[in-house]
Amino acid sequence: MKLAVVGGGSTYTPELIDGFARLREDLPVSEIALVDPDAGRLERVAGISRRMLARAGHPARVVATGSLEEGVAGAQAVLLQLRVGGQAAREVDETLPLRCGCVGQETTGAGGLAKALRTVPVVLELAAKIPPDAWIVDFTNPVGIVTRALLDAGHRAVGLCNVAIGFQRRFAARLGVAPGRISLGHVGLNHLTWERAVHLDGRDVLPELIASHGREIADEVGLPLELITRLGAVPSYYLRYFYAHDEVVREQRTRPSRAAEVAAMEARLLELYGDPAVDTKPELLDRRGGAFYSEAAVALVASLLGDRGDVQVVNLRNAGTLPFLPGEAVVEVPARITAAGPVPLPVEPVEPLYAGLIAHVSAYETLALEAALYGGADRVADALLAHPLIGQEAIARELTGLLLEANRAYLPWTAL
Structure with a gap:
């Protein structure tokens, strides 16, 4: 079985390789093609990937190439993990909106839109060269918008995020049980989700979790325990940008951006990857983000290719799952994964408190995709x-000028 990773020079890649090595019985990979235009990064990442697999006794061959056509030829699944513009563009995404009093974040708000504008055209150009029978697993942010762009263009695509599996693993650890015994009542859009139930062997134990571990959960998601208790649900940490917007803006104005932190981590990680003595995943990678990404990716690809029919949280067409959204919208919910693709499970009616915000952001995503496609x-x-994090005409106009000027090099239509 051949897999291709587009954006294979990412510092995330050894996390994937670690998962391939540990979970070889689930996903028997024989060739991993790492595709990236940055030859320097690619050489280092491919080097540590080969050493990790060799240490684990895994027989897979790692091919490093700058040619997309070569990398994806014969691949049964292609993982997308791109960052158009690198950490420098992310730095702008996270800092420029602060000038207008808006949250600076790379996947939501104005920063998320800038990332979508840069990313969607590149992803679609790449996807057009991927074999039509290959599954595309998108980890590229903003996942919901990028996945919808791929689906609208007719590709076999599923969006993947590590938020749900992160919650599953942390809840299982607190309960002292194996993660496989936990399933989530996960609902919303990518980076806009709530856990409305936590099932242990079919029984909802979320009220017990909140009662026993509420303070820890509140600290993890950065929201007041009183709010979580009142909701009876656990919002993802991305909801803090909505529920505590002004507080977040004040914090962001007084500390270095996450992009600056990650850029420093990446520089050190690339040094480690270039060391011939390093043949295991560095501990620093755990602070880079993307926890459990490898487990989620392996499980999804194994189920798509093996028709396992298990349930996983993915990004897919709404198709009536949330009746207050258009059918063509992309939602993030539990789905049964088959060789024909993911099939969303029925979702309990969504409370107006959540449904209103979901509908609001979904409408934005439709407009964001149109802007990315047509300029x-x-x-x-x-x-x-x-x-909803902007919503004022004067601020929207000011941000438009700032974002277009900052991203001019990535948006050819701005020169027209």
């Missing part, structure tokens, strides 16, 4: 105006 300052301004 135009007015489309960008409309998307910003529709986003």
Whole structure:
């Protein structure tokens, strides 16, 4: 079995390789093609990937290439993990919105829109060269928008995020049980989700979890325990950008950006990857983000290719799952994974407190995708105006000018 990783020079990649090595029985990979235009990064990442597999006694061959066509040829699944513009562009995404009093974040708000504008056209150009029978697993942010772009273009695509598996693993640890015994009542959009139930062997134990571990959970998601107790649900930590917007802006204005922190980590990780003596995943990678990404990716690819029919949380077409959204929207919910693709499970009616925000952000995502596909300052301004973290015409117009100027090198239509 051949897998390809587009963006294979990412510092995330050894996390994937670690999962392939540990979970070889689930996903018997014989060839892993790492595709990346940055030859320097790719050489280092491919080197440590080969050493990790050799140490684990895994027989898979690692091929490093700058040619997309070569990398994806014959692949049964292609993982996308791109960052168009690198950490430098992310730094702008996280700091520029602060000038207008808005949250600076790389996947939501104005920063998330800028990332979508840069990323969607590149992803679609790459996807057009991927064999049509290969599954595309998208880990590239903003996952919901990118996945919808891929689906709209007719690709066999599923979006993947590590938020749900992170919750599953942490809840299992607190309960002292194997993760496989835990399933989630996970609902929403990518990076806009709530855990409304935590089932242990079919029994909802979320009230017990909140009662016994509420303070720890609240600290993890950065929201007041009183809110979590009142909701009877656990919001993802991305909800803090909505529920505590002004507090987050004040914090962001007084500390280095996450992009700056990650850039420093990446520099050190690349040094480690280039050391011939390093043949295990560095501990520093755990602080880079993407925890449990490898487990989630292996499980999803194994189920898509092996028709396992198990349940996983993925990003897929709404198709009536949330009746207050259009069918073509992309939602993040539990789904049964088959060789024909993911099939969403029925979802209990969503409370207005959540449904309103989900619908609001989903409408923004539709406008954001149109702006990414067709360009135009007015489309960008409309998307910003529709986003609940912005929503004011003067701010939307100011941000439009700032974002387009900062991203001019990535948006050819701005020169027209």
